[in-house]
Amino acid sequence: MVISIRGLAKDFRVGVLGRRMAAVKDVSFDVLPNEVFGFIGPNGSGKSTTIHMLLGLVRPTRGGGTLLGHPLGALAARRQIGYLPELPNFYGYLKARELLEISGRLAGCDLGALRRVVPELLERVDLAGRGEDLLRTFSKGMLQRIGVAQALIGDPRLVILDEPMSGLDPLGRHIVRNVIIDLKARGRTVFFSSHIMPDIETLCDRVALIADGRTLRVASVEQLVRLGQERFEVQVRGQQLQPPAGIAGASWQGTVGDVGRVEVEGTAALQQVIDWGRSVGELLAVTPMRESLETVVVRAVATAADPAPKQERTP
Ligand SMILES: Nc1ncnc2c1ncn2[C@@H]1O[C@H](COP(=O)(O)OP(=O)(O)OP(=O)(O)O)[C@@H](O)[C@H]1O
Ligand SMILES: [Mg+2]
Helix, strand or coil: CCCCEEEEEEEEEEEEEEEEEEEEEEEEECCCCCCCEEEECCCCCCHHHHHHHHHHCCCCCCCEEECCEECCCHHHHHCEEEECCCCCCCCCCEEHHHHHHHHHCEEECCHHHHHHHHHHHHHHCCCCCCCCCCCCCCHHHHHHHHHHHHHHHCCCCCCEECCCCHHHCCCHHHHHHHHHHHHCCCCEEEECCCCCHHHHHHHCCCEEEEEECCCEEEHHHHHHHHCCEEEEEEECCCCCCCCCCCCCHHHHHHEEEEEEEEEEHHHHHHHHHHHHHHHHCEEEEEECCCCCCCCCHHHHHHHHCCCCCCCCCCC
């Protein structure tokens, strides 16, 4: 296991009275070797705080785990990890090359190797030729990309990226996506948080979804999307169609001409709606409604926040 955490929690003390504020309440997941693992959840749900605990930058209030086989925060693991913080803030009077060289020295690389590796890394994030420029002259997207390069120095086994695509234009996102794909191809493990669902869908083997400081799901993207896929649209042709009565999970969408549409949730309801359609007219079509990861995530988070309609299926 590359990352394994159980029941991780963090309370911060806030305000002059030192009131306890639970930033992370109960987060557990495992990340397997060579996985690209996505960490998703709403703003303020505790992703960055969890990442800080993984790295040993913040000490958990409860729970714990291991990183590369070492307890959280152990120096032995930290040497094999590359990390991009959420809002990288580099010293502006460093040149891009110098930042990478300093990071490399801190990661234990020798200067000879760095002379070779640094230009390669600059090239990889499309900043070749900008190595001698001061970071204060870099745009937001360029800083984000130099931050990604900085996380790759020393060829770490595990790369942890906190919102690597934030602030990037489509080309920049493409570059960072390729960096992640390349890391996977070379046997590395990548853990990253993101709000950009298409990137999560195309890159991740599995994801952990958190809301309000708790893990809601740990599953593959397929599993999450399939969960939302038990929705269908049924079209029926008939004279003066009336909505189907008494079928839980069926929602009448009205008629256009002599064609009525029903949206159906779940296979049991689907069978009932099909029977109803055949009894009142001609069954025209049954179409699965594919939902985006975004829709599935929004619903999962909303249901977790309002546990009243608790008829959720787990993967
Ligand atoms: N040092 C701190 N002191 C007090 N509260 C904190 C501290 N760091 C984070 N928090 C609080 O903990 C909660 C979780 O914050 P965190 O930054 O982990 O969320 P996040 O999931 O990374 O959000 P985002 O998607 O906006 O980056 C928030 O309510 C935040 O205000
Ligand atoms: Mg964050």
